[in-house]
Amino acid sequence: MNTKYIFITGGVVSSLGKGISSSSLGFLLKKRGFNISMLKIDPYINIDPGTMNPYQHGEVYVLDDGSETDLDLGHYERFTGLRLTKDNNFTTGQVYYSVIEKERRGDYLGATVQVIPHITDEIKQRIKKAALNKDILLVEIGGTIGDIEGLPYLEAIRQLKLELGSKNAVFIHVTLVPYIKVTDELKTKPTQHSVKELQSLGIQPDIIIARSEIALDDSLKQKIALFCNVDEKDVINACDVDTVYEVPVALNQEGLDLAVLSKLDLPDNGVDINEWKKMVHSIKYPKDAVEIAFVGKYVSLKEAYKSLIESFVHCGGNFNIKVNLRWIDSEELEKDGTGLFSGVDGILVAGGFGSRGINGKILAIQYARENGIPYLGICLGMQTAVIEFARNVLKLDANSQEFDETSPNKVIHITDKWVKDGVYVEGSTKKLGGTMRLGSYPCVIEENTLAHKIYNQTLIYERHRHRYEFNTNYLKAFEEAGFVFSGKSPDDKLIEIVELKNHPFFIAVQFHPEFQSRPLSPHPLIKAFVSYSYESRRAKKRDL
Template sequence: MATKYIFFTGGVVSSVGKGVTAAAMGRLLKERGFSVAVQKLDPYINVDPGTMSPYQHGEVYVLDDGAETDLDLGHYERFIDIRLNRVCNVTTGQVYAEVISRERRGDYLGGTIQVIPHITNEIKRRIGLVGRTTGAEIVLVEVGGTVGDIESLPFLEAIRQLRFDVGRENTFYIHVTWLPYIGATGELKTKPTQHSVAELRSIGIQPDMIIARSDYPVEASLCEKIALFCDVEKRAVVPMVTNPILYEVPLALEKAQVGEYLLERLGLEARRKPDWTDWETLVERVKMPKPTVTIALVGKYVELHDAYMSVREALRHAALHLGVELDIRWVHSAELEKGKGWEEIKAASGVLVPGGFGSRGIEGKIQAIHHARTNKIPYLGLCLGMQLMVIEFGRHIFGTDEVNSTEFDRSTPYPVIDLMPEQHGVTDLGGTMRLGLYPCILQPGSLAHACYGVDRVEERHRHRFEFNNAYRKIFEEHGMRFSGLSPDGRLVEIAEIADHPFMVATQFHPEFLSRPNRPHPLFLGFVRAAAQQAGVLPKV
């Protein structure tokens, strides 16, 4: 069959939930037997989010092939349980870089380079790559930003043109919009949605469906009003009230019969009846009262929880599987250095230090790790969290605070963490780290091996520094076990403290491969150890 395309645009405000909506609809289609893939079109001029501050963009999500992408790709992979590739995240920077490169080579034969057709053709080419590289029968494409943003216009023009390129019967446009609530009158207002749709129609796109997002229940009369003034079928106006349980969104769309409507409009028939048993069980587990386990997440971007989106979700996946409720305490590591926030650390049954870059707040993280090690509190370190566990243990071994990483102190006499050999001489910061899926061999008898239950795994990486092998022997002699190594034995992938209930840290990012119904083994082991520490699960 011809590839079908579903396009998602946003109206009224940004961060309205297009990513979750696209992910949930992808799940609806997968449940009906279709192979799907999702692509994010990001209007910013950066080539990718790899060099952007988490405060600006949130988490950088890494794919198997090493692409540094938008956090929405995490939603896509988790909801649909698929593995995407680098063609699934396109930015304005990538598009213009490619077009300018071709112009410099003379590919355009001296022609004047313009937004239409050159930029829009490149955008369309990249959209077409998704089906060809993933084999997806239905490609869902989310356009970042909000209709009316000047930087989104080339993307909107490209998806408008695709209706003619691939046929109207193979395209479907969904507009995700926001209904503001006026507290003084107790009303939800549709006028901003009407204006947003008018703006979309003015550039040639008529939405086939409107997802009306709201913090309050949306009456049927409002949906009818939106349908009338926006020229959309009544049953194609779908109210979507903010839900505290993210994973309930696909069930809400299923209840609204969105799946059936999509297939009807795309001229498709379901290949199987959707089976939501596991998903409904997952949501029921969320709603059930459960004993609480407190986890301290010690980071440097904790003001913006989206900076640790995948870590938070991986923790929740593990907690749901174990039947416990997580109370995540977001602890700013720089505050720990000032003596603040320690009550949160001391109240926690588990400590997690996620990834990050730069020296700010590093000593606070090391202090939290020291607390976890000396008080036998379960600890999980991710990427930088592993490097800092090594530094803390090195300071314990050598009895000096001079032990450090050359990332933070180039002249340290004890460089227990150092730049990877292949990183010497690298000047560009974007896309030059060790990125993507790499194999790891697990050592029998280790905690990591017990968690995974297999001898070899593959995990996603994003780092520039690594454990300095010159210190491997002395660390092992003092009780650190290198339980995960690269196949050639050269790179330390997992380190753990032998004399500790659970102190495991990884150079890779296991959070990227956790799924709602299939929690990551290391997160499962960590949350289980924390629950045992809290006394809500029996110790084995």
């Protein structure tokens, strides 16, 4: 069959949930047996989000192939179980860079290079590439209608629907229906204006997903349908829910997937989402709780840790407990001390870049190590665990090369090179974009270690995003003092997992396990950390 396309746009304001809506629809279509894929188009001019400040962009989500992408790809993978690649996300920067390179090579035979047709053709070519060998491709256009950056993309998808035919492409518009508390009313005018703007660009939405704080009644759906030129049954209400994982259930009940099948002339083979519903019920109605101290430097913008937060939700759903995250700014910890950890059941030190807040992270690790509190370190959380041990156990004047080039003991440093797909890649401190160890790498796990107990495997693959490594010149000294290097690269040159002897649960990893956690299959490492923390909590209760 010809590939079918679903184009998702957003209006009125950003952060309406286009990514969650797209992911939920992808989940429902995949459960119906269709071979789907997903594409996120980001209108910003950066090549990728790799060098963007987390406070501006939120999390940078890393794929198996090392692509640094928008956090919406995390939603796509978590909801659908797909393993995406660089072809599933592109930016304005990539589009213009490619077109300019072609112009310099003379590919356009001296033509005047313009937005139409050259930029729009490049966009269409990239969309079609992502759709190869798929039944359905869902394409989310970032930003909102009216953004100047998004205009070439809207023109490109307008052309595509014309070329593909009305039965092969559907336009879905996600828009806001705000609730005015003073008058106790839901207002449809913003939706009407947003659709009118879209229509002025030559695009008539086939389906409207109306985001609202409270449910829309039939009269409001009729009003939106009338003024926006769509069938009433194609006005889908996406009302606020308790957890994002409830959205697929809600959209299915509203008939979104059936509306799409009808528009695209696809068969209705039924859908079974009972297992997903059980998981949602477990998240919404936990039987108990556990308290995890989340120590980070971007805690004022929790979107910077999106995948990690979601991985704890997955564990909570699996255990039917509420994982309460106590957010602790590592800089505040430096000032206020370890009293901030009173009553916590486990301590997590998350990833990050730069020296700000490092001493707070080291203080958190020392507290966990000395008090037998379950500890999980991720990326920088592993590197700071190494520094803490070097300083407080080995009594070295130690640091990371990232924080102090003059340190006499750089226990964390830039390695000369590493192997990626059989090819040596040079480390670099000179260029920031795309120079880190990125994507999926193998890790060999030592038997009879905590890591082996958790994974029950000797070879795993995990996703990375970092520039600095453990300095193996110090390996022997660490081992003699009780530090365990339980996971290494196949050539033994890179350290992936460290742990401590004689501690209930102390493990830190160089990679980002959260990128592979899924709602129905939480990541084993994070799951084990939550389990040990919960058992610690229960043990403390028994002792009281």
